Amino acid sequence: MKNERLVVHYDNEPIYDIVFRESYQNLIDELKLLNVQNKKLCIVTDSNVEKLYAKELQELLKEISSMVSVFSFQAGEESKNIATVQRLYEHLILNKFDRKDMLLALGGGVVGDLTGFAAATYLRGIDFVQLPTTLLSQVDSSIGGKTGVDFECYKNMVGAFYQPKLVYMNLSTLNSLDDKQYHSGIAEIYKHGLIKDKIFFEWLIQNMNEIQNRNIDILKEMICHSCDIKRVVVENDPKEKGERALLNLGHTVGHSIEKLTNFSLLHGECVSVGIVSAAYISYKKGYIKEEEFNYIKSNLINFKLPISIKYPDLNSKHVLETTKLDKKMESGHIKFVLLKDIGNAFIDHTITDKELLEAINYVLIGDNNE
Ligand SMILES: NC(=O)c1ccc[n+]([C@@H]2O[C@H](COP(=O)([O-])OP(=O)(O)OC[C@H]3O[C@@H](n4cnc5c(N)ncnc54)[C@H](O)[C@@H]3O)[C@@H](O)[C@H]2O)c1
Numbered sequence: 001m002k003n004e005r006l007v008v009h010y011d012n013e014p015i016y017d018i019v020f021r022e023s024y025q026n027l028i029d030e031l032k033l034l035n036v037q038n039k040k041l042c043i044v045t046d047s048n049v050e051k052l053y054a055k056e057l058q059e060l061l062k063e064i065s066s067m068v069s070v071f072s073f074q075a076g077e078e079s080k081n082i083a084t085v086q087r088l089y090e091h092l093i094l095n096k097f098d099r100k101d102m103l104l105a106l107g108g109g110v111v112g113d114l115t116g117f118a119a120a121t122y123l124r125g126i127d128f129v130q131l132p133t134t135l136l137s138q139v140d141s142s143i144g145g146k147t148g149v150d151f152e153c154y155k156n157m158v159g160a161f162y163q164p165k166l167v168y169m170n171l172s173t174l175n176s177l178d179d180k181q182y183h184s185g186i187a188e189i190y191k192h193g194l195i196k197d198k199i200f201f202e203w204l205i206q207n208m209n210e211i212q213n214r215n216i217d218i219l220k221e222m223i224c225h226s227c228d229i230k231r232v233v234v235e236n237d238p239k240e241k242g243e244r245a246l247l248n249l250g251h252t253v254g255h256s257i258e259k260l261t262n263f264s265l266l267h268g269e270c271v272s273v274g275i276v277s278a279a280y281i282s283y284k285k286g287y288i289k290e291e292e293f294n295y296i297k298s299n300l301i302n303f304k305l306p307i308s309i310k311y312p313d314l315n316s317k318h319v320l321e322t323t324k325l326d327k328k329m330e331s332g333h334i335k336f337v338l339l340k341d342i343g344n345a346f347i348d349h350t351i352t353d354k355e356l357l358e359a360i361n362y363v364l365i366g367d368n369n370e
């Protein structure tokens with residue numbers, strides 16, 4: 001691995017480190033650098049990750065704090081809501097957490113987004129660190145400070161930009177991750193290549209077998225490179241005033257599908273279908289060639305990701321309407337990410353309902369459409 005660490009800067013100031021390791025051995029030293037000794041620490045995690053890693057972490061943290069508690073909630077996107085945040089606030093109040101104390105988000109993107117939001121809002125802000133344990137959270141959600149929860153299944157409707165003090169990933173946690181979750185993470189990596197880095201995109205395809213077999217050296221290279229693509233984008237535009245919206249490739253349609261299927265598909269799977277809809281419009285509008293469109297689709301399939309969806313009662317008009325209730329609207333126009341080329345995305349404000357409907361129809365299988 002070329003780097004064991006990346007540093008995220010805002011306004012040329014280093015804000016937090018992203019550390020890549022294969023155990024939690026160095027975590028205590030990293031936390032000491034943040035002066036957490038004798039602060040109260042709360043490990044926030046979900047029911048699956050708690051069983052796997054919370055005990056080990058809690059034992060380790062006793063070296064620097066005598067007050068380490070665990071707050072755990074039912075695993076799954078269904079828990080990413082304000083009710084779970086409220087229970088976390090209650091836990092913090094009962095355990096007398098003050099503004100100098102710290103939360104540690106141990107888990108996937110659900111844990112990270114929710115913990116970050118609680119940290120941003122509890123006592124108007126306490127420190128938190130990200131300890132991502134899924135591929136998706138390691139390459140994407142732990143970086144950049146987008147925190148939040150869903151509201152009545154509308155994705156990430158309530159949230160804050162709030163930066164962690166540290167992102168520490170123990171890559172060995174991926175050993176317990178199942179293939180479906182692993183492939184979901186690949187979708188965001190694929191997205192990073194598509195929007196910013198054609199060479200990396202080709203590298204992913206060339207190394208597909210090693211990636212599928214989770215060859216550790218390839219995995220490290222892939223994770224580190226993907227984090228670096230996201231790092232550059234969020235440094236340039238921390239609060240999504242411009243370029244950062246490129247990270248939303250595939251999310252316009254993706255988020256609607258996620259909501260309308262009641263979270264029965266994984267986030268990365270919905271992003272994959274959403275990428276196909278965006279690539280379809282890019283092709284139809286003459287930006288990418290048909291061969292490129294097919295290449296994008298066939299490699300999603302090779303990475304075991306869906307390129308279309310069949311779901312009872314899901315129709316394209318409904319997906320379109322839901323899309324307009326997401327956060328992608330600007331003065332009545334949908335902000336849509338398209339591809340000029342593989343590795344070169346741009347933000348378009350001119351997509352018509354007709355074009356979007358056609359793209360949604362393209363990815364919906366079945367006879368639910370009028
Ligand atoms: N903030 C951002 O920038 C950003 C970026 C991308 C996605 N997201 C959000 O992230 C969420 C998706 O994250 P996710 O894919 O990590 O889902 P997740 O957090 O639900 O984790 C997926 C599943 O894997 C389990 N798990 C976690 N780590 C494990 C491990 N090491 N071994 C075995 N099982 C493990 C979890 O318990 C869960 O059941 C969505 O809510 C999405 O909106 C946020």
Ligand SMILES: O=C(O)C(=O)C[C@@H](O)[C@H](O)[C@H](O)COP(=O)(O)O
Nearest residue numbers: 140144146155156244247248251327
């Ligand atoms: O970090 C970002 O910016 C992203 O858009 C990354 C996405 O992969 C992620 O799913 C994000 O949560 C979507 O943000 P939203 O603002 O569209 O909800």
Ligand SMILES: [Zn+2]
Nearest residue numbers: 188251267271
């Ligand atoms: Zn995403």
